[in-house]
Amino acid sequence: MISLDAPYHALRVPPAMRHRGGGGRTLRDEPGRGRHGRLRIGHFVPLSGPAGIWGPASLHNADLAVREINARGGILGREIELLTFDAGGAPGEVAGLACDAVGFGEVDVIVGGHISAVRVALRDAIAGQVPYVYTPIYEGGERTPGVLAIGETPPQQSRPAIAWLAEQRRAQRWYLIGSDYVWPWLSHLAVKQYIAEAGGRLVGEDFVPLGAHDHDVYLRRIEEARPDVVLISIIGNDSVIFNRAFAERGLAARMLRLGGAMDETVLLGIGADNTENMFAASGYFASTRTAANDAFRERYFGAFGLHAPVPGATAQSNYEGLHFLKALADRAGTLDLWPLVAAADGLTYSAGRGPIGMGGRGADMPIYLAEADGHDFRPLKLF
Template sequence: MAALPFSTLGSGPVAAPGWPGLAGRVRPSPRDRRRLRVAHFTTLTGTAGIWGPSSINSAALAASEINAGGGVLGRELELVTYDAGVPADELARQAEALVADDTADIVLGCHMSAIRVALRRTFAGLVPYIYTPIYEGGERTPGVLAIGETPPDQARPAIAWLAERKRASRWYLIGSDYVWPWQSHRAVKRYIAAAGGQVVGEDFVALGEEDHDPYLARIRAARPDVVFISLIGLDGITFNRAFGERGLGSQMLRLANCVDETVLLGIGAENTLNLFAASGYFTGVESRANDAFLCAYESAFGRFAPVPGATAQSNYEGLYFLEALARRAGAVDPADLMRAADGLTYRAGRGPVGLRRRRAEMPIYLGEADGFDFRLRQSF
């Protein structure tokens, strides 16, 4: 496949008239019922916008591959992308119009949990909503299917590993000020206590905050063994840069809840000493499934395309999950898909992933930052 350009886009819907490029901001074209239209809500602006280009690439790649194999129940996938980085009330109005005008068959969401909470009321039971990235767990809204990592599978074993292998007992928690870090930290505190540790401080930081000096001063004073970080996107970059520049990397460990290769590139190799991350996907995972995904991605977008880390790759997974689920259900109606979901196993970039009681089950890897990549230390 030839390399495909990415155009920076504003808020609102953006359509791809033919896979896989994006042609700028346009209104969705009239429906062709022979196709399965997917409204792709992914973040292109704001602090989580750093994952936008690679997320669009990953979804487009999956759509192309699935279409080449006959589509979903014989219908070709058609992607229409919406910027989930705009204010939640504006996005909610777009979602309401999407439902009222019957302009999509499926919603694919890769964005912050706060946006999912704002959108799910609109889509509940009306349009199937597949939510792909790491999240806090517990999603039970009818028609919403979440396939990302959750704290029991992701954070708990990593905390136990650091407690055992690094003798970590004092923990400081810092996260962005919205629902995912709030809920995740509640669980993380239980896992720290179970590992024999204690929390010596906690902060929640406003999205887009650039001055981390007050938080770093409190962290230095608290003298933790580990700083547990749930800062999203660009905020995670600016915090970790400042952390490294102030020499804290040599004094304590960091365990990041949402740092992938894209964020690591932004932090810079010189600021990642003793930085660990737990995730269900790293580009360095050695498997046939990952090799196939990365080879196809490079073939489609070129060697210098944005890195498809965990967040971006989840968009690829989301469409393969849809294909497997629809094949099992024999339909794309929300109720049919929900009934077929439990016990489903699908395969994409991470290899086989199972869905049990509305929670995805997959291997979790603990990586340690090594330059601009991660060295995998343990799998759980």
């Protein structure tokens, strides 16, 4: 964490990269929030750590949104200038970057596509000072004034998937394993209720330290428990390593897997040979054939090339978050914090997933259950 006693230039230069939808400059240029009328958005996205696997595609998704919004006149007539911060470090260190950026007037809004542990640290540090849009799947229940969460939550994502597997695949015995931080902790509490509702029972649960790559003890426990389904809430690259080891141990043919933060980026890392009996539930899959997603994919690959990193759910949420902010500001007619937050209730916005409605409990979206098919997901059911 950068010391608050450091010189002003030392506080400002290292944290971020700046761009307006292509190109970049350092933070040495033009200090001061809102100078020249630009809207400075602090984009907090993991570029390192276990969640860093989503970094490259997240940057592309945010860049595409900035290009599109600026081409249409920006937000309330202000051109977006995106300042990218690495949110892959320790939560306290990331919160320190946010405090510096807000305190020195470098950002007007924060958009975050990072893990929930970082969200908790950021909201405690800067909530109520600038609007904070949080984009990915999370555990639900975010009610901090000034924080706007638009991602999937367990009642939307996990409940119908568990019920479907119980009915269609006769799944009764469940083992839960997740990374050791707030999203898996709280999501698993809800998941246990949904398992009981579906007539199933829990046969084991583990939490794995972030960055841990030796999963032998957990795999041995799973093997001994003989579950029908292993629900996996391990994050990012840690999930890649766990799922490879799971398959190499011969477990993939013997039990189902249901991934939480599982998208095409993680699936590619796991490898087609290791994804047998792998399911995932999400509000977005890159392979979903809808008019909105077909148009989004055409723009995305047109901008970054056919070999650009796949825009999976976690990365694509960064695109959604910026278009949500645009629609919210248009509805509120202002970027002032409290009128902006008040305008969220009842808002409908449209981006890669098509129309999404906002209510008192967050975003209301369709949820897809999909099965891994090689390096891709094949949607099976729309809830």
